[in-house]
Amino acid sequence: MAEFALIDLIRERCDATRADVRLGIGDDAALLAVPPGRLLAISTDTLVAGVHFSNDTAARDIGWKALAVNLSDLAAMGAEPAWATLALTLPSADARWVEEFADGFAELARRHRVALVGGDTTQGPLSITVTIHGFVPESAALTRAGAQAGDGVYVTSTLGDAAAGLRLSVPSLAKGGSKALNFFLPPHAGGGAEGGRGQLLERLHRPTPRIAQGLLLRGRATACIDVSDGLAADLRHICTASGVGAQIDADALPASPELIAAFGTDERRALQLAGGDDYELCFTVPEALVPELLRDLADSCCAATRIGRIVAGSGVSVRDAQGNPVELPKSGWEHFA
Ligand code: ADP
């Protein structure tokens, strides 16, 4: 199948339309109308086979996740998504794979009214780059800077499931030059995980971008980031950008029943603090704004949990509920590290 036939397969499946798309796929560039009074929020993320996902990952899940990780960045800015472009590098013109990939992408795109407006299709090792475009009112964007000593630190939903799913899914991924290989814990014995394994894998392959929650944080959170590399590493970015420190209570980290059933306390904590791929929002809020915000978040079907506080100083420190220091696992995925 030729390049243009593949592009047609993608276009047919990604059928979300928007009035602000004056010209979409098919010309040399898309023409898009930004609403008056809005800033354009733009973010790009790439998924590389063997680094961000294992080679046996379903095409449909890769399509979902390629868009989800980008939407998550918009959520962390408090932006509302609108348009995406897709740069797809494929080893071969596998129509079946492209159809399934596009179906997974389109499923999530429809939920957020994201129109696919262009891209590029090339041959090479499997790699997917999505650029997402969204809107945020002037001065309303959430950034990593702005956390103040005294703010509470919160996280949406639960942490650690995606990293747990990765650990349970692929003993084979525990070796080889991949993102997973660099994982910080010895191979998991696998006991006790059977019942919840599907749920943990779902969190790994189909992260839920917290768009609605990001919108609720506007005007309330002082800083926000999405947890892609691991809570400790990502919260450290907030601390650096804001010129503050953070104290985290390891026993307050929200965990799913499946995670609790599958791992002992130490391993669970390590997954929650240093495991990536959760795509939850970590944010800071002045105490006075907390009660109403937590109510609104709970009403949005994605409750948030207080996990610590912002203090003067720098860096992230972790203690348990008794006040004993918890050592941070070697945390945060970094390419080239
Ligand atoms: P050009 O050669 O002018 O760069 P292309 O031949 O690469 O254009 O692409 C033709 C049209 O198809 C363009 O509108 C481009 O944005 C779109 N397109 C190409 N690949 C993709 C893709 N993977 N997903 C969505 N649109 C794509």
Ligand code: MG
């Ligand atoms: Mg081109």
